[in-house]
Amino acid sequence: MELVLAIVAGALYACGLYLMLRRRLAQLIIGLSLLANGSNILIFAAAGVTRGQPPIVEDAAVTAASFADPVPQSLILTSIVIGFGVLAFALVLAHRVHASAGSDDIDAIRLDGD
């Protein structure tokens, strides 16, 4: 399972960075969101995946293998929420840039706007 997640995370990072290197705003934003999702999956994979165990147990005498680590899940939840807000903002900003420049090519905006 970790191997699959690691490959998925790697693919998301590669696609995200490739898209961020493109010149169009829409691709840049999709790249950013892929990158954010890639890092979420990376946290999940790096912290270790435990199958079929609850994250929170009442019994004090538990071993490390008998429950799933809740911390990475809460980290991912936090970063999904933050990423969602940031992505929404970036989309609105891109929309405004597009509306004022009439183009979503970064170089075209720069030449006129600077």
Next chain:
Amino acid sequence: MLLVLPIIVPLATAIALQLLPHRPRLLRGVAFAGALVILGVAVALFARVQTEGIQVTRIGSWPAPFGITLVADLFSALLVMMVGIIGAAVTGSSFAGVDPRREALGYHALIHVLLMGVSGAFLTGDIFNLYVWFEVTLISSFVLMSLHRTRAQLHAAFIYVALNLLASAFLLTAIGLLYGQAGTLNLADLARTWPERRTPALDAALSMLFLTAFGIKAGLFPLFFWLPASYHTPPAAVGALFAGLLTKVGVYAMIRVFTMLFPDPANSVYSVLLVLSAITMIVGLIGALAQRDMRRVLSFNLVGHIGFTTVGLALWTPAALGASILYVLHHMLVITTLFLISGLFLRQRRTTDLASLGGLYRSHPAIAVLAMVPIFSLAGVPPLSGFIAKLGIVTAALEGPHYWVAAVALAVGLLTLVSMARVWDEAFWKPSPTKSVTTAPAPLMVVPIAALVCLTIALSVAAGPVFEISRRAADQLLHADEYVRAVLGGR
């Protein structure tokens, strides 16, 4: 309790500002009062840290490595105090007038959210929490930057947003990998357990990821290009706030995380950081010399001087790190003052282009005298604070094996002098190129500048004691066991 206040006070102020009826004078008054309370709380916190040592608060009373802890050592307390000072200066300058459209869109509340994010980043003792505070700071700075709709500003804001989000992704990746290996996110717990759990490969990858993430935020070469492309576009007060606080959050995070996680001066990341700091200084100042607009000159100077603040970490001696901490304090004060002064030019001449400025010494001698202090302090003219901080870095560099850094620092000091002398010459000495109507300077805009100038002079006069404090702060940073004991107790 005192530790939570620098975060709670700006939050409460921001909420109050949103709920209050929309009357500009009232909003400005509340925003300024809130900033003064932050300053008061920060001074009290600093006094407490001075006398009683490192302060720790466990949020929700969860024991240390499990819950989020807030920690204030000398370095954090000093920087939180600077947040109060800069916050008060920037909100104080809003009395002279803010663009009404910005004010209607929540300008004052956003500034307080930004102050909350920066204080939180300085006080947190948990690395994931640090990421969250970074995002709080970023979101408010994004909105502050793009409140305006001119095309150049939108373009600058987009570059700023994209690069900072990339930095956040790098930081999150590093934190994920770190948690996977260490199983904890508490900085003190990491400092204690990481030396046993680290593997050389992971150490190298992590240090480079952290260097990239914090390097983008701090504006290190070759990751700084977003900064001069965006900092000259927002209004001068926002520019002053960003220049004074935001890059320093990156520098702070770099110093904090690296001293905790990689306490081995032989680590190759420090050689990389040393070279990058030196190149940042040189490239920043060469960039500054090539610019014709005062705010762009200042932006490049900001980048160049970031090199001085990271070089102390790279040299890894108490003397060097202490000098860098002093440099951070000095630079926060001076660059904020200079950006506010550029706002004054903008108000009077409608431009910060050096070619069309001039004759200000003849028309406004008092402002010229005020501006002289930060300009020549940044340039490092004795006896001002910039000289003392640079002297500290040069002597620290000469003590170690990397004496070439001293040569770079001296050469960059000379370049700064040239760049600042040109600003002085073009804006104040040169006869005015246009027969412009000389309006009286807005007195409300001059007051915060005068206050910051007085603080700069005070920092120069009290340089001995302040340097002593920053040396002790550096000692605390380089010997993490005091921090670890304060957070985790005797275990």
